[in-house]
Amino acid sequence: MGLKKSDVSENEPSESYLGSWHVNLIYIDGKKCLLFVNDKTLFNFIVPDISRAQIRELSRIFKATLECVLSAEGVPEMAKTKIMSEYELIQYANTNSKSVLGSMNDLAFHYKYHIQYEGGVHSYAVPGIIKKLNHMPMSALDFVLPIEALKAVYANAT
Secondary structure, eight states: OOOOGGGBOOSOOOOOSSOOEEEEEEEETTEEEEEEEETTTOOEEEEOSOOHHHHTTHHHHHHHHHHHHHHHTTOOHHHHHHHHHTTSSOOBOOOOOHHHHHHHHHHHHHHHHHHHHTTSTTOTTHHHHHHHHHTSOBGGGTTBOHHHHHHHHHHHHO
8 A cells, every 4th residue: 555654553443433444355266355344333435446546546436435335235325424424534554453344354355255156356346236235144243234234323323
């Protein structure tokens, strides 16, 4: 990503409704893809076929794609605005959450399978795959759907 050691925060992020996100670089059909997963809800999305130059714009890509995915999921405008306001300032930190990393590995497997099955990283089906995986029960959430976990966080916050 081109981050220097001084760019990585030592502090835990301040408390917010959704909190931290993890991002991993995965390869599908030899193409770089970014997999984003929220720590609390396991709400997730992928940005397929990304260049090295684009990766250096990670904050912008994260915010733009998150807003699109929230819209596609029908998240109400007020909740979407609240979510997006939490990420006006983005910091980077290392992680050691084995639970989230395990869920990310599982999601990466599912994204690879579904994207390859549906025709590759440029397939029109990628938005539907994102939706499908956010409607898949996750064992780390006691088999709650990530979209339902996301909605519960904001239902309790208002």
